[in-house]
């Protein structure tokens with residue numbers, strides 16, 4: 302399993318970090334994704350990394366610049382959001398005049414435009430001028446649900462990053478509550494009998510879509526725990542809000558255990574995609590995990 306593999310949907314952040322590290326930040330980006338909070342978090346962390354005084358490629362969280370970013374009061378960062386149902390021409394004009402001013406703290410001004418696809422056609426046209434003639438080291442980041450809603454010319458002037466679809470949090474929460482997934486994962490960790498969970502497992506096995514969603518949630522948890530055992534920073538996690546719980550849980554496992562569990566989950570997902578009976582795939586996944594956990598078999602032996 303390669304590192305890339307373990308990180309799953311996290312490669313966007315890797316790419317952004319490399320961009321900062323190599324000092325090759327472009328002047329305009331589009332971040333496309335379904336979850337507004339997630340897009341904003343991604344943009345803020347990218348900006349934080351760019352402006353960080355340590356300039357290591359990721360935010361140090363400790364310098365004045367990082368602290369200002371964490372309090373949303375960095376003088377060189379402009380936030381634009383829709384008012385009512387759209388972002389109007391005047392708002393973009395105002396943003397442009399702020400971008401033209403000399404930055405207060407650093408060497409560049411940065412604008413983050415939320416719901417960029419709600420810009421009126423006039424506002425999009427105005428923005429285009431700034432994208433065509435970027436000023437100094439200024440950066441503009443457009444957040445949108447669908448880059449296709451922005452004009453072709455805007456798209457052609459920006460680097461596009463798509464956030465993975467499966468990282469929306471609300472689903473994780475509801476599945477966790479419905480099927481006691483956190484408890485279930487704990488059961489795996491503590492090598493408990495999974496008999497207590499048989500009712501949940503039976504329900505999960507009834508529908509292919511539910512089973513695949515549940516496996517995604519579990520896989521993300523185990524990936525996060527594995528990442529934490531490698532001292533990953535919170536931004537690299539899917540479940541950033543569960544960091545402390547996951548950190549505690551990760552201590553119950555050897556790294557090899559987590560890798561094996563992730564492998565077993567992925568195999569079960571593959572089987573489900575191949576139309577193999579869902580509850581059969583789930584059962585065989587659990588069997589594999591338990592065998593691995595009890596050291597009864599080695600996956601490299603047949």
Ligand SMILES: [Zn+2]
Nearest residue numbers: 353361364367
């Ligand atoms: Zn910093």
